[in-house]
Amino acid sequence: MTFEDLTCRTAKWLDGSGPESTSVVSTRVRVARNLTGFPFAHRAKEEQLHQIMDTVVGSCKDGSSTSEMTFFDASSLSELQRELLVERHLISPALAEGRGPRGVLMASDESLSVMTNEEDHLRMQMVLSGFQSGEVWEGVEYLERSLSERLDYAFSDRWGYLTACPTNTGTGLRASILVHLPVLVLAQQMESVVRGVTQMGFTVRGLYGEGTEVSGNLFQVSNQLTLGCSELKTIESLEKVAKQFLECEQNAREALVRDARAQIEDKIWRAYSILSHARVLTSQEFMNFSSAVRFGIGLGVLPFKDVGVLNELMVQTRPAHLQCRLGRRIDPADRDQIRAEMVRNRMAGLGKV
Amino acid sequence: MTFEDLTCRTAKWLDGSGPESTSVVSTRVRVARNLTGFPFAHRAKEEQLHQIMDTVVGSCKDGSSTSEMTFFDASSLSELQRELLVERHLISPALAEGRGPRGVLMASDESLSVMTNEEDHLRMQMVLSGFQSGEVWEGVEYLERSLSERLDYAFSDRWGYLTACPTNTGTGLRASILVHLPVLVLAQQMESVVRGVTQMGFTVRGLYGEGTEVSGNLFQVSNQLTLGCSELKTIESLEKVAKQFLECEQNAREALVRDARAQIEDKIWRAYSILSHARVLTSQEFMNFSSAVRFGIGLGVLPFKDVGVLNELMVQTRPAHLQCRLGRRIDPADRDQIRAEMVRNRMAGLGKV
Numbered sequence: 001m002t003f004e005d006l007t008c009r010t011a012k013w014l015d016g017s018g019p020e021s022t023s024v025v026s027t028r029v030r031v032a033r034n035l036t037g038f039p040f041a042h043r044a045k046e047e048q049l050h051q052i053m054d055t056v057v058g059s060c061k062d063g064s065s066t067s068e069m070t071f072f073d074a075s076s077l078s079e080l081q082r083e084l085l086v087e088r089h090l091i092s093p094a095l096a097e098g099r100g101p102r103g104v105l106m107a108s109d110e111s112l113s114v115m116t117n118e119e120d121h122l123r124m125q126m127v128l129s130g131f132q133s134g135e136v137w138e139g140v141e142y143l144e145r146s147l148s149e150r151l152d153y154a155f156s157d158r159w160g161y162l163t164a165c166p167t168n169t170g171t172g173l174r175a176s177i178l179v180h181l182p183v184l185v186l187a188q189q190m191e192s193v194v195r196g197v198t199q200m201g202f203t204v205r206g207l208y209g210e211g212t213e214v215s216g217n218l219f220q221v222s223n224q225l226t227l228g229c230s231e232l233k234t235i236e237s238l239e240k241v242a243k244q245f246l247e248c249e250q251n252a253r254e255a256l257v258r259d260a261r262a263q264i265e266d267k268i269w270r271a272y273s274i275l276s277h278a279r280v281l282t283s284q285e286f287m288n289f290s291s292a293v294r295f296g297i298g299l300g301v302l303p304f305k306d307v308g309v310l311n312e313l314m315v316q317t318r319p320a321h322l323q324c325r326l327g328r329r330i331d332p333a334d335r336d337q338i339r340a341e342m343v344r345n346r347m348a349g350l351g352k353v
Numbered sequence: 354m355t356f357e358d359l360t361c362r363t364a365k366w367l368d369g370s371g372p373e374s375t376s377v378v379s380t381r382v383r384v385a386r387n388l389t390g391f392p393f394a395h396r397a398k399e400e401q402l403h404q405i406m407d408t409v410v411g412s413c414k415d416g417s418s419t420s421e422m423t424f425f426d427a428s429s430l431s432e433l434q435r436e437l438l439v440e441r442h443l444i445s446p447a448l449a450e451g452r453g454p455r456g457v458l459m460a461s462d463e464s465l466s467v468m469t470n471e472e473d474h475l476r477m478q479m480v481l482s483g484f485q486s487g488e489v490w491e492g493v494e495y496l497e498r499s500l501s502e503r504l505d506y507a508f509s510d511r512w513g514y515l516t517a518c519p520t521n522t523g524t525g526l527r528a529s530i531l532v533h534l535p536v537l538v539l540a541q542q543m544e545s546v547v548r549g550v551t552q553m554g555f556t557v558r559g560l561y562g563e564g565t566e567v568s569g570n571l572f573q574v575s576n577q578l579t580l581g582c583s584e585l586k587t588i589e590s591l592e593k594v595a596k597q598f599l600e601c602e603q604n605a606r607e608a609l610v611r612d613a614r615a616q617i618e619d620k621i622w623r624a625y626s627i628l629s630h631a632r633v634l635t636s637q638e639f640m641n642f643s644s645a646v647r648f649g650i651g652l653g654v655l656p657f658k659d660v661g662v663l664n665e666l667m668v669q670t671r672p673a674h675l676q677c678r679l680g681r682r683i684d685p686a687d688r689d690q691i692r693a694e695m696v697r698n699r700m701a702g703l704g705k706v
Contacts, residue, residue, distance in 0.1 A: 262690050266632035273630035279619035337615050 001070040001108050003081055007324045011088060011110035011127075014315060016308025018130020022298045023246055025178040025218065025311055028089075029136040029235075030125040031144055032163045032172035034154040040164040041102075041117045049101040049117050056116040059150035060105050066146065069112070073103040080329070083320035089127065092118055112143060119164045120172070122147075129311075131242055133175060137235045160227070167224075171231050175238045176222030178207070179245055182295045183252040185217050193248050197241045201225040216287030216314070221245065257299065268296035276347040281340035282332075286317055304350040313343055354423040354461050356434055360677045364441060364463035364480075367668060369661025371483020375651045376599055378531040378571065378664055381442075382489040382588075383478040384497055385516045385525035387507040393517040394455075394470045402454040402470050409469040412503040413458050419499065422465070426456040433682070436673035442480065445471055465496060472517045473525075475500075482664075484530060484595055490588045513580070520577075524584050528591045529575035531560070532598055535648045536605040538570050546601050550594045554578040569640030569667070574598065610652065621649030629700040634693035635685075639670055657703040666696055 013026045038044055038052050053073075060066040074082060074095060082096040091104050095118040102117035115123040124147070126139035154162040160170040168174070184190045194204045201224050206214040221241060223234050257264060271292030275281075290310045296302040297310075315321060317339045323330050330338065366379045391397055391405050406426075413419040427435060427448060435449040444457050448471040455470035468476040477500070479492035507515040513523040521527070537543045547557045554577050559567040574594060576587050610617060624645030628634075643663045649655040650663075668674060670692045676683050683691065 262633050266634075266693070269630040269632055270627050273626035274623050277622040277626035279622050280615050281619075340619070 003072065003077070006088070007084065007321065010312045010316065013111060013127040013129045014308065014311035015129050016306060016311055018128055018132050020242075020246065021130035022294065022307050023180050023249065024131040024242065025180065025307075026127050026129055027132045027136050027175075027177050027238075028125065028127040029133075029140045029173065029175045030123050031140055032120040032161070032168045032174075033122040033124070033144065033151075034162055034164070035121045036152040036154045038121065041119065041121060042164060046100055052121050053101045053103065053116050055151065056114065056122055057103075057105060059147050060114060062150055063146050066105075066112075066143065069105045069107050069114070071103055071105045073101075074098070075101065075103075080320050080323055084324045087315055087318040087320050091115055092123075094118055112139060114143075114147075120168070122151075129308075131177060133177075133235050133238050133242070137175065137231065141231070163226075168226050170225075170227035171229070171234065173226055173231050173234055174222050175234055176220050177238065177242050178218055178220050179242065180216075180218055180291065180294055181245060181249050182217040182291050183256050184245075184249050187252045187256065189248065189252055193245065197221065197244065200237060200241055201229070202237070202241050215284065216291040218287075218291070253295075253299070264299070265296075265301050268292050268299070268301050272296060272302055272347070275343050277344065278340045280333075280336045281317075281343055282336050283318065283339070286313065286339060286343060290314065302350075306350065309346050309350060313346055317342055356425065356430070359441070360437065360674065363665045363669065366464060366480040366482045367661065367664035368482050369659060369664055371481060371485050373595075373599065374483035375647065375660050376533050376602065377484040377595065378533065378660075379480050379482055380485045380489050380528075380530050380591075381478065381480040382486075382493045382526065382528045383476050384493055385473040385514070385521045385527075386475040386477070386497065386504075387515055387517070388474045389505040389507045391474065394472065394474060395517060399453055405474050406454045406456065406469050408504065409467065409475055410456075410458060412500050413467060415503055416499050419458070419465075419496065422458040422460050422467070424456055424458045426454075427451070428454065428456075433673050433676055437677045440668055440671040440673050444468055445476075447471055465492060467496075467500075473521070475504075482661075486528060486530075486588050486591050486595070490528065490584065494584070516579075521579050523578075523580035524582070524587065526579055526584050526587055527575050528587055529573050530591065530595050531571055531573050532595065533569075533571055533644065533647055534598060534602050535570040535644050536609050537598075537602050540605045540609065542601065542605055546598065550574065550597065553590060553594055554582070555590070555594050568637065569644040571640075571644070606648075606652070617652070618649075618654050621645050621652070621654050625649060625655055625700070628696050630697065631693045633686075633689045634670075634696055635689050636671060636692070639666065639692060639696060643667065655703075659703060662699055662703060666699055670695055 034040060035052060035055060038048055041049065044052065057071050060069050082091065085091040085104065086093055086096050088110065090106055090110060090113050092115070095102055095115055100117065104113055104115050106113040111126055111128060113125050124140055124143050126136040128136050156162055161172040163169045163172055181190065184193060197204065202221055203224050205220045207218050207220065223238060271289040275289050275293060290313065293302065294307055294310055297305055297307055319335060322335050322338050387393060388405060388408060391401055394402065397405065410424050413422050435444065438444040438457065439446055439449050441463065443459055443463060443466050445468070448455055448468055453470065457466055457468045459466040464479055464481060466478045477493055477496050479489040479496070481489050509515055514525040516522045516525055534543065537546055550557065555574055556577050558573045560571050560573065576591060624642040628642050628646060643666065646655065647660055647663055650658055650660055672688055675688050675691050
């Protein structure tokens with residue numbers, strides 16, 4: 001797999017399959033691990049970082065389940081290419097903007113990936129479409145175990161897995177869903193629901209994780225605790241929290257539709273029609289209108305059911321994707337036109353299904 | 354012709370035919386006349402008003418060119434029905450809201466009509482689609498002359514035709530165009546153009562004439578002078594003024610398209626798509642979006658050329674029309690839904706032509 005293959009393809013987790021996929025875009029689990037015998041990445045010398053990276057990449061290449069994974073060395077990628085990997089959720093902004101030996105290994109469908117020399121020596125991730133917490137956990141656990149045959153993870157009997165930042169120490173596990181909650185936002189109920197899940201040890205963030213803005217009513221809900229809470233308990237809690245969000249959203253939707261069905265349908269149809277006809281479309285507009293369309297699919301208002309198209313466009317129309325596809329930097333005004341054309345062409349086919 | 358026939362039909366002047374009809378919705382001429390031997394309408398007693406009305410209606414019924422005209426007695430119409438006649442530009446708000454014997458005679462295609470006992474005893478009107486100043490003047494002149502065979506118009510050698518308000522005395526002529534000037538508005542050039550035509554003795558008003566608001570960038574441009582200016586001179590001046598407006602608008606359009614083609618096309622397509630998909634649509638929204646669509650037809654951006662549909666909907670979707678069609682008062686929120694459905698159904702057919 002070459003880097004160019006990435007730009008014209010869509011990751012499997014965006015295909016809109018899986019349970020509850022109208023509301024839950026994806027479920028993601030990552031575990032942080034570090035190798036014994038090396039300092040944490042932020043204290044390691046360049047030579048040590050090279051050794052770590054080579055060890056991690058080598059252990060993957062040697063494994064039967066991981067030998068097909070492709071490694072992208074961040075320092076040999078352009079800034080635009082690194083931004084594209086961030087947009088695909090394959091690397092973090094920290095890895096993209098960092099320096100020195102670092103990179104990412106990924107399966108060709110992008111469901112499984114391993115960052116190396118980000119904050120920790122290894123960050124293994126699995127992501128699937130819809131709500132599939134059990135499946136992603138099992139996938140990551142399998143990967144973690146198979147690599148452990150060739151790698152020595154830094155582990156303390158008292159603290160569990162050791163990590164560069166103490167907030168990950170213990171399980172090193174972060175489990176999250178990307179969930180669409182338009183009516184909780186509209187009804188201004190997010191604050192109280194968030195307060196509830198915070199008490200359950202979960203946190204709510206924007207589309208690209210910590211410090212990113214909420215866009216298109218999409219929220220990343222993830223566990224905070226990694227100490228004193230087993231992996232299975234964490235996954236169970238995520239399931240509870242997800243159910244709670246979906247129930248609250250569903251109740252809010254029912255109330256809204258009861259009170260203002262025509263206005264809601266109007267908003268949905270206008271959003272759909274603008275996505276299908278606009279000639280200029282900003283990223284933010286795409287996120288807002290596609291939120292209304294996603295809601296419309298959930299309500300059964302629109303003549304199609306495919307949220308996969310919205311998921312794909314959400315990634316494919318982001319700035320680095322548009323620019324990598326055309327192979328050059330493009331100013332934002334021109335991007336808005338290219339984005340509009342892409343969205344229009346994809347949306348046009350939908351109503352006819 | 355019954356009143357019910359009116360509600361489900363469209364007047365001929367809305368069919369979008371005629372020269373310059375993309376920008377000039379219609380050309381209208383009316384002349385004011387009063388009968389000798391009667392006081393002006395506002396000073397006449399009820400009995401005299403009856404006599405005036407009977408004389409006017411009788412003279413039309415007797416004429417070969419006017420015998421097919423239908424008379425609607427305002428006092429036998431409901432408030433909603435009178436509002437509908439205002440929306441069709443067949444009577445003035447003054448006639449609708451007035452009291453006593455008064456009404457309107459009209460040809461079945463509504464191009465020719467005669468109000469009686471509005472401000473003057475007679476107001477004869479001809480209106481045609483597009484820019485047809487010569488034709489409407491000839492039509493009104495022919496009507497005025499044929500009625501003069503049976504009616505004695507109040508006339509002074511010094512002042513010309515006498516009218517209830519001195520602003521009409523002389524020719525009693527008001528010649529106007531309803532013209533669409535979206536880019537002069539956008540470019541904030543209306544004020545300077547209006548200043549120019551004011552110096553030529555013309556005035557610029559909203560869609561429903563004096564005291565009405567501008568809506569959908571449609572302006573009624575009409576002569577002010579009726580004294581010391583012949584009818585033909587007035588019609589000639591209207592032609593000059595119309596050309597000036599159309600030229601200024603055309604220049605502004607060319608500059609705009611040169612500078613911001615994509616943004617303009619985007620605005621047009623979004624307007625078109627909303628009209629084609631909205632589930633709730635206010636009158637004002639319809640006027641704004643149809644202004645953008647009309648502009649798009651002029652630019653050749655949209656896949657159809659029929660401004661007639663926009664003209665028809667402009668009248669058919671107004672409150673009294675919607676309510677008369679359904680035969681009852683409907684509250685504004687419900688009207689917005691019925692309007693959206695009507696517009697959607699008509700717009701849906703357009704792109705496929």
